Amino acid sequence: MNIVNTFSLQSNRQIKINFDGGDLSSDAGLLLIKEFSAKIGFKKLIKKKFKTNDKSVRFHKDDENLLQMIYQVISAYFQDDHADELAFDPVFQTILDKESLASQPTLSRFFNRMDEDTLIQFDDIDKNLRDIIYSIKRPEHVLLDLDRTLFGIYGKQEITELERKGLENMIYL
Template sequence: MLESFKQAIGFKELIKSTFTMRKAPNSKYQSQEMLDFLVDAQILGLSRFEHINDLRYDPGYLKIKGDIECPEESAFRRLFKALGIESLEEFRSINQQLIALHSQTKEPTEIWLDCDDTVITLHGNQEGGEVGYNPRYHGRPSIKAKACFIAETAELVNLKAYGGKTHSNGEFLNFFKEAEGQLPHNYVPKGVRMDKGFFDEKKLRIL
């Protein structure tokens, strides 16, 4: 059913036209094919690299994919290691195009936006890490990830990473304006839901 849905919306064609990273011509899998497999894994709840190998031995999945074997998890690690900033922007574009496709099935509608953030602990010396508030690993470098979703559909609208010292309301207005700018034209924000850490008097007046 999932594979049929992806075919109906032209998912593979969307990836190929947007995700420009190319591997060597003699590679067993091109980057666009691997991204398709990775989406399957995420939908099936296989969020860790080591769990992706389960798909290689699933006869039902192989049949659905036309007996095309899923790449080994090490291949996905190499793919992500080679990604640059331009690839992240292409992923963002793919996400926006999918939301736009969904919006075409709807009349102009009011929506609620859910905003949240989380601390992601870093291990080792990684770019962007700062020692800030970390409720679980005190004194460890981290990044602060902010996310915005359409409440009614759980579609991700915006996702950005900031240094670990960034407070929940730090740079939030710019983040929220970016989220609004990525909404389809027929989606009208009715309100925003977020916890108290995002608020201050200035933001309340603007929102």
């Protein structure tokens, strides 16, 4: 078995990942999500299939705003006002290929431009993503590592009732 010490991302060859315990960032995991996104063509799909009915020329385009919000939500920045905190975040700048992110007011205006057409576009993007994912060859083997946590269960939850009946040794999923 080979151990990968350092590898480059296909989405950005300048980024190299290794496991030597260097500088840490709580959002650096987004780089791996960006890599997966690049492999399935997610950004190209959004750019091709998504636009609002607003014809204004904007510095932050609709597809870029949508990608920014998707990455923000993935990394638990759920509110559009988090964009102000992230405007010059190096990880977000890297994954979005931008010098600065859209601000909270820009994202709020972006959300206000959503309508029934954008919902139809989201449905179409979803269908295209499913086709892409389903076309990927399935692995021959899947390893599931299932462990029971050490946290107690309280109340009238189903597992609590089973434990009370003496089924302590069952497998928990």
